[in-house]
Amino acid sequence: xxxxxxxxxxxxxxxxxxxxxxxxxxxxxxxxxxxxxxxxxxxxxxxxxxxxxxxxxxxxxxxxxxxxxxxxxxxxxxxxxxxxxxxxxxxxxxxxxxxxxxxxxxxxxxxxxxxxxxxxxxxxxxxxxxxxxxxxxxxxxxxxxxxxxxxxxxxx
Amino acid sequence: xxxxxxxxxxxxxxxxxxxxxxxxxxxxxxxxxxxxxxxxxxxxxxxxxxxxxxxxxxxxxxxxxxxxxxxxxxxxxxxxxxxxxxxxxxxxxxxxxxxxxxxxxxxxxxxxxxxxxxxxxxxxxxxxxxxxxxxxxxxxxxxxxxxxxxxxxxxxxxxxxxxxxxxxxxxxxxxxxxxxxxxxxxxxxxxxxxxxxxxxxxxxxxxxxxxxxxxxxxxxxxxxxxxxxxxxxxxxxxxxxxxxxxxxxxxxxxxxxxxxxxxxxxxxxxxxxxxxxxxxxxxxxxxxxxxxxxxxxxxxxxxxxxxxxxxxxxxxxxxxxxxxxxxxxxxxxxxxxxxxxxxxxxxxxxxxxxxxxxxxxxxxxxxxxxxxxxxxxxxxxxxxxxxxxxxxxxxxxx
Numbered sequence: 001x002x003x004x005x006x007x008x009x010x011x012x013x014x015x016x017x018x019x020x021x022x023x024x025x026x027x028x029x030x031x032x033x034x035x036x037x038x039x040x041x042x043x044x045x046x047x048x049x050x051x052x053x054x055x056x057x058x059x060x061x062x063x064x065x066x067x068x069x070x071x072x073x074x075x076x077x078x079x080x081x082x083x084x085x086x087x088x089x090x091x092x093x094x095x096x097x098x099x100x101x102x103x104x105x106x107x108x109x110x111x112x113x114x115x116x117x118x119x120x121x122x123x124x125x126x127x128x129x130x131x132x133x134x135x136x137x138x139x140x141x142x143x144x145x146x147x148x149x150x151x152x153x154x155x156x
Numbered sequence: 157x158x159x160x161x162x163x164x165x166x167x168x169x170x171x172x173x174x175x176x177x178x179x180x181x182x183x184x185x186x187x188x189x190x191x192x193x194x195x196x197x198x199x200x201x202x203x204x205x206x207x208x209x210x211x212x213x214x215x216x217x218x219x220x221x222x223x224x225x226x227x228x229x230x231x232x233x234x235x236x237x238x239x240x241x242x243x244x245x246x247x248x249x250x251x252x253x254x255x256x257x258x259x260x261x262x263x264x265x266x267x268x269x270x271x272x273x274x275x276x277x278x279x280x281x282x283x284x285x286x287x288x289x290x291x292x293x294x295x296x297x298x299x300x301x302x303x304x305x306x307x308x309x310x311x312x313x314x315x316x317x318x319x320x321x322x323x324x325x326x327x328x329x330x331x332x333x334x335x336x337x338x339x340x341x342x343x344x345x346x347x348x349x350x351x352x353x354x355x356x357x358x359x360x361x362x363x364x365x366x367x368x369x370x371x372x373x374x375x376x377x378x379x380x381x382x383x384x385x386x387x388x389x390x391x392x393x394x395x396x397x398x399x400x401x402x403x404x405x406x407x408x409x410x411x412x413x414x415x416x417x418x419x420x421x422x423x424x425x426x427x428x429x430x431x432x433x434x435x436x437x438x439x440x441x442x443x444x445x446x447x448x449x450x451x452x453x454x455x456x457x458x459x460x461x462x463x464x465x466x467x468x469x470x471x472x473x474x475x476x477x478x479x480x481x482x483x484x485x486x487x488x489x490x491x492x493x494x495x496x497x498x499x500x501x502x503x504x505x506x507x508x509x510x511x512x513x514x515x516x517x518x519x520x521x522x523x524x525x526x527x528x529x530x531x532x533x534x535x536x537x538x539x540x541x542x543x544x545x546x547x548x549x550x551x552x553x554x
Binding site for chain 1: 196198199200203205207208209212243370371372373391392453454455456458465467469471480482484488489491492
């Protein structure tokens with residue numbers, strides 16, 4: 001079986017597994033599938049992939065949609081071979097909270113800590129909400145990867 | 157990874173500056189006597205805000221910034237970024253450029269694995285192996301310098317291709333170097349599998365089963381030493397890996413020894429693929445022109461860095477600067493395995509267990525000979541230092 005067939009079969013099986021949770025499905029480029037979900041469907045969607053052995057969680061990306069936008073996005077990237085599935089969850093900045101997926105995938109702990117400190121997203125139930133990268137004396141409520149955070153100019 | 161908050165346990169904090177690692181990281185080991193029962197990790201001591209910094213720099217400027225994420229696997233970061241940006245811009249990079257990129261990637265892997273071999277041997281107290289492997293590593297460092305002009309941040313890539321070419325003279329030098337290294341690597345494989353004192357520090361230590369490796373998301377040689385069949389070069393070939401493939405190196409033992417064997421054997425794969433590339437280097441252009449602005453889009457770029465899968469997420473917004481770049485390095489995946497590996501082992505095994513995952517160390521130190529006037533007191537040659545040392549002690553004896 002050639003690689004392209006394997007990739008399309010992988011993506012098709014992911015599509016079927018995720019169908020109950022899918023709000024919108026996009027195929028932005030060959031080998032990739034992008035699925036938007038409601039926050040409440042995140043855990044069932046991750047479980048559908050993980051418990052059926054579909055690939056592995058490769059990274060979690062936080063996105064600020066813009067200074068004038070009210071929302072943040074969290075992208076969970078899963079890969080099986082060359083096939084990539086991204087689960088996309090949108091949360092309002094005013095109430096940025098998502099459930100933890102560590103009960104299923106403990107390796108997500110680092111990614112969830114990063115979301116918390118860099119984007120101010122509360123990951124409900126994450127086993128360790130401590131800072132991972134930012135210094136201990138970093139001011140509370142300042143989230144550097146949000147678009148409204150402007151890097152201060154260094155004088156001179 | 158639970159928080160360490162049991163008040164009745166004895167917690168030994170190690171780091172951020174500590175004897176085991178040359179780069180800062182803070183570990184808290186919960187111990188029961190000599191035996192470690194748990195561990196937590198605090199990173200970020202060298203956090204430089206690079207992801208944020210990319211958002212205020214142009215696509216071209218970011219190439220140079222991102223090459224500096226790591227001082228060991230610099231080229232692979234630049235390559236992952238270039239592949240992503242080129243996909244966003246819809247560029248088709250000439251085959252010769254992709255092959256040269258792959259050549260540098262594999263030379264870099266050799267330098268990285270040999271660096272690791274030395275560091276890991278040093279953690280085991282086997283400094284002879286450390287010094288020999290680092291001496292031999294100079295061969296590949298010289299090749300990289302000869303090829304690109306730089307030892308660490310090679311800067312071989314540009315968006316749209318490469319800025320270096322390989323001529324017949326360089327091919328000869330590279331092949332000679334690779335032959336020498338291959339001979340040495342056979343010796344190292346022999347040492348790490350048969351030296352009884354060394355094997356006592358590695359065999360059966362920090363055993364990670366395939367299931368545990370998958371559970372904690374280990375990547376790269378750390379995962380492959382536990383029998384996880386995962387290598388992005390094979391799973392999702394990029395650059396010229398379709399034409400110049402590598403074979404996966406696996407071990408099922410899952411202990412520290414297996415991590416040594418896998419990394420050393422991966423060197424043979426790199427030698428093989430370098431010879432193949434130099435033998436059949438495609439002719440043609442080295443680069444295509446890259447547009448300044450990229451329309452709104454997003455992509456994912458995955459490559460196999462020396463430490464495992466490196467992941468880039470790139471989002472463009474129509475300007476000459478990216479909207480967002482997310483980098484997930486292999487070390488963060490492998491760090492997650494340390495608490496699980498540490499439990500049940502002696503505290504004295506911790507440096508080796510940490511080194512076993514090959515956490516990303518910086519290295520760019522070297523001896524430089526600069527030709528300056530003899531009266532320049534700021535530059536000392538080795539001979540001047542030696543003479544100074546001799547006369548200093550003579551003075552002292554009087």
